[in-house]
Amino acid sequence: MDAQGSLISFTLNGQPVRTHVAPHQSLIEVLQGLGLQGPRESCGQGLCGCCTVSVDDKMVSSCLYIAALADGTQIKTVEGLASGEQLSDVQQAFVECGAFQCGFCTSGFVMMATDLLERCPKPSEEQIRDHLSGNLCRCATYPEIFKAVKLVASKRGAPGA
Ligand code: FES
Numbered sequence: 536m537d538a539q540g541s542l543i544s545f546t547l548n549g550q551p552v553r554t555h556v557a558p559h560q561s562l563i564e565v566l567q568g569l570g571l572q573g574p575r576e577s578c579g580q581g582l583c584g585c586c587t588v589s590v591d592d593k594m595v596s597s598c599l600y601i602a603a604l605a606d607g608t609q610i611k612t613v614e615g616l617a618s619g620e621q622l623s624d625v626q627q628a629f630v631e632c633g634a635f636q637c638g639f640c641t642s643g644f645v646m647m648a649t650d651l652l653e654r655c656p657k658p659s660e661e662q663i664r665d666h667l668s669g670n671l672c673r674c675a676t677y678p679e680i681f682k683a684v685k686l687v688a689s690k691r692g693a694p695g696a
Pocket residue numbers: 575576577578579580581582583584585586587596597598599
């Protein structure tokens with residue numbers, strides 16, 4: 536990288552991307568510049584979780600992640616969870632439970648809930664609260680969000696699921 540930045544390559548929701556990034560650019564800026572609208576920037580300080588994306592299977596606050604460091608990584612955003620028109624079960628549960636109002640925080644919660652359920656298929660209430668504790672919802676839809684996570688856990692655990 537020089538003062539003008541660098542050319543980086545990564546995989547975004549399964550598609551190869553090659554783009555120029557400036558040294559100061561955050562990953563969220565680059566993702567939004569590529570046309571993504573799922574990850575949102577709110578606090579810009581790593582405090583709210585609205586900008587959460589997965590980089591090499593680790594959830595990160597993309598507002599704090601220097602885009603140049605994403606070179607060679609696999610990035611997944613909320614846009615990558617659905618299969619075509621088919622929502623993921625976590626996305627569907629958020630809809631069924633009404634787990635959002637304005638929706639600004641939703642992609643971050645969906646990403647973290649997806650991560651939790653992959654690591655811990657039957658999370659306790661405490662584990663759900665702990666895993667989602669870095670995500671803030673100004674509309675206070677926490678009860679519905681927790682309900683959505685539990686709904687996915689119960690559906691996945693159901694016979695024949
Ligand atoms: S915008 Fe990144 S954590 Fe709030």
